[in-house]
Amino acid sequence: MALPPNFLDELRLRTPLPALIGRKTKVTRSGRQWRACCPFHGEKTPSFYIYDDHYHCFGCGAHGDAIAFVMQSDGASFPEAVERLAGEAGLEVPKATPQQAKREAKSRDLHAVLEAAAEAFQRRLRLPEGRAGLDYLLRRGLSEATIQKFGLGWSGGGRGALAADLKPLGIELRQLVDAGLMRAGEGSEPPVDLFFNRVMFPIRDRRGKLVSFGGRILGDGQPKYVNGPETDLFSKRRNLYGIDLAREAAFRGQKVVVAEGYMDVIALHQAGFGAAVAPLGTALTEEQLAELWRMVPDPVLCFDGDNAGTRAAAKAAETALPLLSPERTLAFIALPAGEDPDSLTRKNGAGAFQSLLDAAKPLSDVLYDMLAAQSPGATPEARATLRHKLVGAAEVIPDKTLGAEYRRLLLDRFFESGRRAPQPRFAPRGEWKKGGRPGPPALNLPSPGIDxxxxxxxxxxxxxxxxxxxxxxxxxxxxxxxxxxxxxxxxxxxxxxxxxxxxxxxxxxxxxxxxxxxxxxxxxxxxxxxxxxxxxxxxxxxxxxxxxxxxxxxxxxxxxxxxxxxxxxxxxxxxxxxxxxxxxxxxxxxxxxxxxxxxxxxxxxxxxxxxxxx
Known part of the structure; x- marks a missing residue:
């Protein structure tokens, strides 16, 4: 029986390829990737390249992921390679049971259900009932090409619309509930729709498979945005909106930008920033940070320049500190007050956002500003509190060398902030005298020889x-x-x-x-x-x-x-x-x-x- 795709994805995520391959050959960083002399054929010039989720040798053609590497380098079978890597990653390999076989079949069915729903939503966007949704997207400046690229759609105005659309395909209400498109009714009540009168945003995983939807209501209804519930396919903590498109753009060298919502991501992609992603209604999680670092070592977090944006940046910095390493960091940009990526790029062009990216603050600066804001003032008590917080933050970083560098940088800024500008000890002679009268003129005697x-x-x-x-x-x-x-x-x-x-x-x-x-x-x-x-x-x-x-x-x-x-x-x-x-x-x-x-x-x-x- 095949192993569940979710388990294999988790296993690959927990197995950093550079460290695994580094056991067999010396690995060095080369730009955004790593390279080495191929362990499968003798060579003196490195032609073996390691990316976030696979390796490729341009000499002998060896190619694969972590599991394939163990199979090729150690001669292990697929089950043996999985068992070995799972043991190192602290995962338990699922047992082959009839229940597991049913879950796999169900997952395949759910992907098909979601794809059918996406097609139905896209069709409805072009119908008269979806005109309000289409007008909203066009009014936000999205082109037809962008609407199609992201598969945007319309949920339909009435309850039961989706079930009616998909019934001819043999899709049952139970499947719609399992896919997170409907909510089970109470008692003997039938299931009810989760999305109606909303613009629909398909959510895909890193492989491009559809796992859920988000919806935005038009008008003043609440909540404005709704994400699908947790299902066998979808976890808000592990997914990032736009991750499937961003991976390709990051591979081509674009800067990975983490925005706040669906429309931010779509607007940035349309403006040429194709490696933009967003969390799904939650603060940035450890799992999402790991996903970002699989693409690049230094993603940039983009927040609004208001109090909410400041709090979100502080939370992200706090989450990231215990996960930092010399190869993993973050940078931050804050948007001007009242702007979001959509409005900024539409009014001022892509160059305005690029200027913000070029001036992104490193995590160390954001961390200092955040802690200094928590302990304002120049009293000894306030400065002692701040110093303790700065040292404590550096100690959270697991890599001792990196932690020492953070401690030095933070304390350098701390000491600099406490230095006072030098004040002249005496007024120049002849310029002032008590009572406001000028003193006698300078005698212009020769200065002594001491420098x-x-x-x-x-x-x-x-x-x-x-x-x-x-x-x-x-x-x-x-x-x-x-x-x-x-x-x-x-x-x-x-x-x-x-x-x-x-x-x-x-x-x-x-x-x-x-x-x-x-x-x-x-x-x-x-x-x-x-x-x-x-x-x-x-x-x-x-x-x-x-x-x-x-x-x-x-x-x-x-x-x-x-x-x-x-x-x-x-x-x-x-x-x-x-x-x-x-x-x-x-x-x-x-x-x-x-x-x-x-x-x-x-x-x-x-x-x-x-x-x-x-």
Whole structure:
């Protein structure tokens, strides 16, 4: 007995081809596909290509799906291959029973029933009774070719119309109920139609087989859209509207776009975006995301620019996070307020939508914006809450390397948002005086020979050198380091970013590992900081921990300045009061010591010594 098609589809869906084939030969990505040297004939130049649901060798002609690969590579029979893959996928192979045979025959019958219904709906659209539906579609800007391409139709105005149309074909009411076209009556009542006075949208699976319908009522009736119920053929969680057409367009290189509804998908296809799909009345599910990632690694989710669209984007991001991998991500676009893909493309042309696609936001940006909106405000409590949420979101990602990259990106934005623009410490001489009267003119004396910018840069270099030699400090100083206002693209700024990047994914705070990372990514900046003349003792590997911590905060205070230090200390005190955390207390103590030293003038004395040494 043949196995159920739904079971085989689920088995193929749970068996990623690149991983399966990678057991036999080295697999590498090539654009949207993968390629390898064919495992079935000897070759030195790869001609074996792997797509979302099949493979093909352009050398020997080998072709097939996951089941066929196991049969060809291991010499297994079809049942053996299915049994092996099902065991790995956590599926139980259906047993051959008379009941299963009946279910298979029923599924074949249901496909035929749905196809007959689709033909009846399309005929009715062209009859006088379907004129309102046809006018609606034409008024929405759909061409005759588009209406035929998507098989759009009209349900009929009266109850029982579909049953009457299909009765001459020998289709019974029971079959219409099983196909999701009618609802069983209560008690002895006959079945009733699910669709009447509606424009009909056929729903097909990824293979192009008809599995259900959706209907849109004309006028002000509710609900506006109705989907068919769950049946043996149809699951809302697993299907996407337009998936059969989108697969071919995605294979040709078009961007996969997830819109919100039937008409959005149809309008995008008509405008030239042939890889558009939509969920079926539900938020985007894990199963639908898996289907999208089978086509491309980076589908784009398109939402309305209103509050509902924002909530839908947030829900999609939340669903996707635990499923991300280096080969699977998402991008997002938000439509202008009051627009949908249909209205946007009709008024402004396909180029308007293409511009949105070109400017799509990566998931990391959308995730930050979403979490920042949940914790607004600049108070220590709000920022602490946001930081915890950002780190928690990154930890949800199962791939540790990818999670570390997300943590770095999110915290980079977090620290950037907390930096204040540098304020002049004193008004220029001669421009202002208390009481509003101008002060005396500048004396235009020769400036001293000390270059403050060079001094500050070398102080920053000393700070980086201490951090590199003693990365155990990073949990205590990470936020302070991120707050430093360093010149963009300067050696000290690039080195700081490299250190924080490494810390985001480091499992052990080992100085040799940090140096190796920086040597590979910031070699020139590493050499500059670690070879500065007159480096403080705290930058040496043998320095004592207490000496290192004191030296680090000393140089931090020099770089921040007294006014900024006072604000840092105030924020640290609030953080400690709010959290009663040991790390917060340590930071408060360090900032207090640095501020006291600066107010006593100790730092200025040290600055002179440092300038001489440097």
């Amino acid at each position: 403050r910018d060079r001094t500050q840069r070398e102080r920053a270099g000393c700070l980086m050198a201490m951090t590199i030699s003693h990365p155990w400090l990073l949990p205590e100083v990470e936020e302070a380091l991120g707050q430093l206002d360093l010149p963009p693209d300067s050696p000290e700024a690039l080195l700081r970013d490299g250190i924080l990047h490494w810390h985001a994914g480091a499992e052990q705070l080992d100085p040799d590992a940090l140096r190796a990372h920086l040597q590979a990514t910031r070699a020139e900046e590493l050499a500059w900081a670690t070879r500065l003349p007159g480096l403080p003792r705290a930058a040496m590997a043998e320095a004592l921990p207490k000496e290192v911590a004191a030296g680090w905060w000393h140089f931090f205070g020099l770089l921040r300045g007294q006014e900024a230090l006072m604000e840092d200390r105030r924020q640290a005190e609030l953080d400690w009061i709010a959290s009663n955390d040991e790390a917060a207390l340590t930071r408060l103590v360090r900032l207090t010591e640095a501020l006291s030293a600066q107010q006593r003038g100790d730092m200025e004395d040290d600055t002179n010594e440092a300038d001489t040494a440097l």
